[in-house]
Amino acid sequence: MPVADTVLSVHDLRTFFRTDDGIVRAVDGVSFSVRRGETLGIVGESGSGKSVACLSALGLVPRPPAFHPSGEVRYGGRDLLALSERELEHLRGNRLAMIFQDPLTSLNPYLRVSRQLTEVLEVHRGASRAEARRAAMTMLERVGIPDPARRIDQYPHQFSGGMRQRVMIAMALLCEPEVLFADEPTTALDVTIQAQILELIAELRHSLGTAVVLITHDLGVVAGSTDRVAVMYAGRIVETGPTAAVFAHPQHPYTRGLLASTPRIDTPLGSRLEAIPGLPPDLAHLPAGCPFHPRCSQAVDRCRTEYPAVIALSMVHSAACWAVEAPQ
């Protein structure tokens, strides 16, 4: 149910891929929405569908081999999945922006940073080259790149990993997008640099009111940087709610397993992790019923045959699991 200031909402999105191995159900009925100035965390492991869900929302998954058996991505009164490539290009980089894990592969190594930054403004805003350059310089300064007047004329390889990620963020924010998708933006960075980048994203979100969808595998990053969280497993959201509620009262056995698997620096000595046994399923040959049941210690017969219903624990917190009981 969309709230008044919902900027973007995804309904029952399915992204399947036709492969030699059969149909891979990468995203299998995912719904989420994000509000102005809010950060939604999407957390999951490799193959959970978290990246594909966001790439699909932006029309960045090549079709074919991908196709959408169902789904709608509402933005500005339109369904992004129904737009033409031309219409999408007008929105991407302008109203909707994305930053990726590895800035080195997303920046063009042959072009000076200045060219890559000004292009966005010239294309989307019709700015003159001089105006665009001025705006780009201001943005570089704002994302914390020292000496922007000199750095703007350098090539991507002349920047360190953390600085390149700042360039990416500057590029993504130049047109002041309404929604920023950040796909593992700090995974390739050292922790002290990660702290700087997360702080930067939070500060820009506050000052510009950007809605942020933060995709990550790191529960620590989710805990510190998001308002709401959706936990994904095998292409579906298994639990979602306000970050504080999900961490304080995790309901889905997978969410609990993930939390118990994450080492913490502040647990008493000698404490052990509780690993989730087994492996994530093959998305081309999903088990019947709940895809988590082969790894779940609480699985009952019903879990082996029927996908669980979504149980609402409160107005805002829900989980898809047969073992979860709705409050009376």
Place this chain on the structure above:
Amino acid sequence: MMPPPSPTATNRPLLEVRDLAVRFPITVSDGWLARRQEEVRAVDGVSFSVQRGETLGLVGESGCGKSTTGRAILQLIRPAAGEVVFDGLPLDELWVKRGRSWTWGPKLRDLRRRMQMIFQDPFASLNPRMTVEAILAEPLRNFGIPSGPERRAQIQSLLETVGMDPRAIRRYPHEFSGGQRQRIGIARALALGPDLIVADEPISALDVSIQAQILTLLQKLRADLGLTMLFIAHDLAAVRLISDRIAVMYLGRIVELADATVIVSAAHHPYTKALISAVPAPDPVTEKTRQRIVLEGEVPSPLNPPSGCPFHTRCPLREDRCIREAPLLREIAPGHTVACHLLER
């Protein structure tokens, strides 16, 4: 699997590293045709010791020299200076000069079975064209264990030790997930019953739930086999779970070394403190209330290291002295050493 320690060796550390230095020659280009040779000091005067049965964690950010230290200890890189003494044997003396280059002497080759490595990338460290059996047979064959039902049984029992189905021997690496491949890598390291294992970022390429599986496996093997381990990683929260003591490295040097609990609860070096405060906790309440020390700037290039204390360019507590003089590691409490001028007052 492990030879019993000789009676004289009981109190001697299994591994002693003294003033270890590793330098890499590099060619710097000063523009068109202007080239000069320089040296990167990747590891610069590192000292520590590891007791039998102990796990020492080596942490630091990319480029701090932690992996290079591990490789130099195993003599995969020839140290430029300093000493690595393994079970009383100075390893430097075991290299021989052949022509203009140095190679391992026969004794060092022999020692190899007692010192093994677990690598970071389970996709790159297993030969894709070899079956699991061939991968695990290789170390055994190299050290004279003939093929036959006995060797096969040994390989199958190795797989069981690392929690895999012994029937996996006929399969190829690509048929396994990252976590299972890492188990194969661990089995290979264990094949010859080594005394020392250097694990270089063994979990960082894996998913969270699989990281926990591998970490739990290493904890179990440590307890069951009495392994001595150097555990190299950037993830302080994981390192702490498996290590007895932790050494923190920055720009090729150790800045602090203490018991694992002391490092996370009572660190003294400003860099250790910042590193700990930067580790995100999977807990929104902790995250909201914590005081995070966000370091400014980035790690300087080891090609052009700062004067004085290597950390002074980012240190929130820097004084004039730090810019001029490099601090020495000093013991501030039994078993707790720190390299920082501010503790000398």
